[in-house]
Amino acid sequence: MVSQNHRITYLPSMISLTTPIQQLTRVGATTASRLRRFDIRTAADLLWNIPRKHEDLSTMYTIDQLAVGMHVTVQATVQSIKKRPLRNRKMTLTEVVVADDTGQLQLVWFNQPYISTTLREHDLLFLSGEVKQGRNGELQLTNPNYEKTTTTSDTMHTGRIVPHYHLTAGLTQKQLRFLIKQVLPLTSSIEDYVPKNIRQRYNLIDLATALEHIHYPENMTDLERARHRLKFDELFLIMLAVESAKTQLTTVQAPKITFDTAATKTFVDALPFTLTASQKKAAWTIISDLSKGNPMNRLLQGDVGSGKTVVAALAILNTCITRLQSVLLAPTDILAKQHYDSFVELFATTECTIAMLTRTTTELAYKNNREQIPKKDLEQAIANGSVQLIIGTHAVLQHNLIYNNLALVVVDEQHRFGVNQRRQLKDMTPDLIPHFLSMTATPIPRSLALTMYGDLSISVLKEKPTNRKPIITKLIHKSNRARAYQAIRTEIAKGNQAFVICPLVEESDKLGVKSVTTELNNLSTNIFPDLRIGMVHGKLKKADKEQVMADFRNKQLDMLVATAVVEVGVDIPDATIMIIEAAERFGLAQLHQFRGRVGRSDKQSYCYLFTSENTRPTNDRLQALVATNNGFELAETDLKLRGPGDVYGYRQSGLPELAIASLSDVQSIESAKEAAETLLQADPQLTNNPLLASQLASRVGQMHFE
Ligand code: ADP
Ligand code: MG
Secondary structure: OOOOOOOOOOOOOOOOOOOEHHHOOOOOHHHHHHHHOOOOOEHHHHHOOOOOEEEEOOOEEOHHHOOOOOEEEEEEEEEEEEEEEEOOOOEEEEEEEEEEOOEEEEEEEEOOOOHHHHOOOOOEEEEEEEEEEOOOOOEEEEOOEEEOOOOHHHOOOOOOEEEEOOOOOOOOHHHHHHHHHHHHHHHHHOOOOOOHHHHHHOOOOOHHHHHHHHHOOOOHHHHHHHHHHHHHHHHHHHHHHHHHHHHHHOOOOOOOOOOOHHHHHHHHHHOOOOOOHHHHHHHHHHHHHHOOOOOOEEEEEEOOOOOHHHHHHHHHHHHHHOOOEEEEEOOOHHHHHHHHHHHHHHOOOOOOEEEEEOOOOEEEEEOOEEEEOOHHHHHHHHHOOOOOEEEEOOHHHHOOOOOOOEEEEEEOOHHHOOHHHHHHHHHOOOOOOOEEEEEEOOOOOHHHHHHHHOOOEEEEEOOOOOOOOOOEEEEOOHHHHHHHHHHHHHHHHOOOEEEEEOOEOOOOOOOOOOEHHHHHHHHHHHHOOOOOEEEEOOOOOHHHHHHHHHHHHOOOOOEEEEOHHHOOOOOOOOEEEEEEOOHHHOOHHHHHHHHOOOOOOOOOOEEEEOOOOOOHHHHHHHHHHHHOOOHHHHHHHHHHHHOHHHHOOHHHHOOOHHHHHHHHOHHHHHHHHHHHHHHHHHOOOOOOOHHHHHHHHHHHOOOOOO
């Protein structure tokens, strides 16, 4: 169905959905290769290139209604055209005066000399752009979009709701709009793969109309309906894939891990603290999952400092006792090292051999004895099963490792791992599917988790260990900097330690944002010449990084100036005060992670935030951090402010944009899930819905999820 007002007469009849883009008007070899970067190869691909956003320029203004700052469309007639060189003749300026019944308006184009030849006096134009103030106070449109036509039903850039697409170098919005408008009539030949009863039930318009209106809607209602339909499609396809995968998973076997109650009790009794109720419950649930023959896929959520590591340790302990292998993946070298250190200690009295494997370190530990060994030997020890626990970073995935009865994979700070990497690990263990435990301090709403991971189970550590005091957080005005430094002195005098977090390694911009290197100089020369101050950032050599962290942990340093590398997991019990410079540069969830580096014992801790800009939105956002110590609340706020794509790093997940946008839309997710379940019950192999089956096959290959 094509609305009548798309008067496109130049679409030759031999053009169809499968026509290669090179055969379309105005697509040469270069443009074709640029389009291929977006996987656009055919006319149909152009139609499926969903706009990133729309701009409503449909309201028409008369010239007397304009004011500086408005984004407008006007219809006016050209009165005069002038072109002149600017500066040393390297630039040209084209000045055009247009008029309607209510007045005159100046148009200015920089460096587009051809405009003086394409426009003629008396041309009637649609013009869209932002109204600015010219030199003599007159109103002006700078580099406006213009179209020479008499009715807005022919326009693509002005006088309507205008689509904006993702661009790659060399492609322009104008080009894409033209190309897509050119093939828009083809929407009428698109067959709808969503069964009619589902469309009716969930109030969805047909696919042809949706694709037409997602590019060139007549009004906002049409656009909303088109979005609703296409969003549903994305989620529906994901849900179909997830639901069918789930059915398949029930037939897959996982290794059975024996629950050794006696050994577990001995281990727990030897800990220097008692487990919280949540820790006990989570550990018990996990261990009983592991003893079943089907693969566990569980997310352990717990705010920073809630004690997730020891829960994982209990699962790993039982896996070791069963003489099966576990892998513990950490997002950074520092964190991998820290986990290695604590597991070597925790497991000192067990029969578990632990390997540390990163790009630069290959080490083995057994009963608290550590030994550096060549990579080859370590790989062999892993392959022949003499190692039970392998701790490392991405390197664990990149190595061509052969595991020996890999039974449990623990991924720490799960949201920092790409979905692809998780998949990769699964591909490396083809026979039995290992159990999967992800740990994260960034809470993921249940609906969202279900979408992304299908059969995911969730455990939550609700309370923090009882001895913790809430961290006192303050937004500090720059005039109070000296007092913040005084507070650091007071803490260090008590034998405590301090963190100073800066966003950059080098002073790289003029914004006055602090870098670790200059800040280290400043602090050690001007402010705290008597203190021992260290520095850690991502560009340090690994050995140096480790040395600094070890010095800090062993209290050879009073203060650590650091970049975001200390964001996750780093555990320094005596650190009680933290200063964060240019705090506005970080997301709330990330700031909360930083803050979690202090307050990890029963001592009162402090977090002081400095900003390099003092604007209202910045202050409001940071106030959220002052107001609550609750990571879940902050994550919700962050989700609202930044959207799920950025917060959870799903931009790179291969999920379609619209699906990402709807991840926080619980209602849509549930409708899609319900529709998928109902349909699969009636037609498990989609034999009665061949169109849908082929759509699923072609689209789902591009998505990655568990
Ligand atoms: P996170 O959940 O942020 O990963 P960790 O597992 O690193 O937290 O634990 C933070 C600190 O709390 C560690 O030093 C750990 O030994 C300690 N800890 C864990 N559980 C408890 C508990 N039940 N009581 C007291 N301290 C605990
Ligand atoms: Mg942790």
